[in-house]
Amino acid sequence: MAAWTTTPEGLRLAIRLTPRGGRDALDGIEALADGREVLKARVRAAPSEGEANAALIALIAKLLNVARSHVELAAGATARLKIVAVSGDGEILLARLRQLLPAL
Template sequence: MRVGEDLVLLVRLTPRGGRDALDGISTLSDGRTVAAARVRAPAEDGKANTALLALVAAAAGVPRSSVTLEAGATSRLKTVRIRRAGVPAEAALGAALAGP
């Protein structure tokens, strides 16, 4: 979702997922739509969160410094903000979530 110049993304993260990838869009049991992601990093000492932020930055084609974790540091459900994300970043992220 767009918040001013930023993109805010709700992500369900699977740490130790065997690979670093965005796995498309999922719907939670409460009806919320989230991006599904997995990373190889374990969920300890913030390693999985760091890997997620790098994954989102690469998928959107923005510098890693533009991507921050807004909420969910210790939860599987995370809120990620991409600051000053333009239309190209939004399109690239959408394509990455759509899959091949």
């Protein structure tokens, strides 16, 4: 199962977030034990009071060149595995994501 899905509303990303990761970045794709794929992301923020989630939203918005208001946490607010929904043209967003991860 892929780490992303295009939808009529935009793009849905499955992400494994590492808070207090030393830098804000996407680190590629990881296969989970159950066969699912996720994007690996790290943020400097701590996982308290939603700081890491806010940093993740800001990171995704910056990398995909969309406004923060177009990025929302769809699932996993208190979990390491999260689903992030990005509104916009799914194909354009996917092309931008693939440019960030050239090994795909």
